[in-house]
Amino acid sequence: MADLDFRALLGRWGTGVSVITAQSSEGPAGGTVNAFTALSLEPPLVLVCFDLSSRTLHAVRESERFAVNILSAAQQETSRLFATKRPQSDKFFETPHRLEHGAPVLDGSLAWLVCSLDSELRRGDHVIAIGQVLDGGYDEHADPLLYYRGSYLQPPMSKEN
Ligand SMILES: Cc1cc2nc3c(=O)[nH]c(=O)nc-3n(C[C@H](O)[C@H](O)[C@H](O)COP(=O)(O)O)c2cc1C
Numbered sequence: 300m301a302d303l304d305f306r307a308l309l310g311r312w313g314t315g316v317s318v319i320t321a322q323s324s325e326g327p328a329g330g331t332v333n334a335f336t337a338l339s340l341e342p343p344l345v346l347v348c349f350d351l352s353s354r355t356l357h358a359v360r361e362s363e364r365f366a367v368n369i370l371s372a373a374q375q376e377t378s379r380l381f382a383t384k385r386p387q388s389d390k391f392f393e394t395p396h397r398l399e400h401g402a403p404v405l406d407g408s409l410a411w412l413v414c415s416l417d418s419e420l421r422r423g424d425h426v427i428a429i430g431q432v433l434d435g436g437y438d439e440h441a442d443p444l445l446y447y448r449g450s451y452l453q454p455p456m457s458k459e460n
Contacts, residue, residue: 307448310447310448310449311447311448313445313446313447313452314333314335314445314446314447315333315335315369315370315443315444315445315446316331316332316333316369316370316378316443316444316445316446316451317331317332317333317335317347317367317368317369317370318330318331318332318368318370318377318378318381318405318408319332319335319347319349319355319359319365319366319367319368320355320365320366320368320396320402320403320404320405321355321358321359321361321362321364321365321366321402321403322358322362322364322398322401322402322403323357323358323361323362324361325387326387326388326391327358327387327391327396327403328354328355328357328358328387329355329368329381329387329390329391329403329405330349330353330354330355330381330382331378331379331381331382332347332348332349333446334347334348334425335347335348335367335369338429342431343431343432344417344429344430344431344432345367345412345414345429345430345432346427346428346429346430347365347367347427347428347430348425348426348427348428349425349426349428350424350425351421351424351425351426354384354387356426356428359416359428360416360419362401362402362416363415363416364400364401364402364413364414364415364416365402365413365414365416365428365430366399366402366403366404366411366412366413366414367411367412367414367430368404368405368408368411369408369409369410369411369412369437369443370408370409370443370444371407371408371409371438371441371442371443371444372441372442372443372444372453373407373441374405374407374408374409374444375444375451375453377394377405378444378451380393380394381394391403394406395407399411399413399434400413400433400434401413402414407441408438409437409438409441409442409443409444410435410436410437410438411435411436411437412430412432412434412435413432413433413434413435414430414431414432414433415430415431415433416428416429416430417429417430417431
């Protein structure tokens with residue numbers, strides 16, 4: 300591992316981009332996350348990996364509930380904003396949102412899921428949060444925001460059917 304640029308290697312895994320949100324006693328919190336994965340269909344489970352320094356992780360723990368907002372190509376600025384350590388109130392002041400089942404959902408997302416916190420597992424400098432999916436929705440027509448090698452990829456993308 301000594302000479303390996305682990306971050307650069309992991310950046311070769313192309314992903315979508317999500318903003319994970321939760322409603323804490325101080326208001327809504329949210330952070331940009333690409334370590335989001337489907338885990339189980341029956342029961343419906345997903346997982347999210349949080350850096351231990353993530354403020355959103357604390358809001359998730361407090362409310363035991365979170366939303367996964369899968370971003371559309373039109374939400375690149377939202378991704379940049381939620382990747383900052385600006386006050387959560389600034390992030391949400393600039394981003395239209397609503398509450399669904401007690402979790403903030405960002406308007407204009409490609410898809411969203413609301414989960415109850417099932418369990419968590421700490422490993423290294425991250426926590427894996429497993430969520431049981433309570434509800435969700437998606438936009439049939441929007442394009443995804445994609446992330447690869449440290450950059451956002453924009454449409455045009457071609458998709459058959
Ligand atoms: C494309 C992208 C993907 C990211 N993925 C993750 C991730 O999977 N987990 C994580 O904890 N932070 C991730 N981050 C960093 C967080 O967005 C950043 O630390 C943010 O400030 C967290 O906000 P918070 O402290 O309000 O939760 C990512 C950032 C970017 C730009």
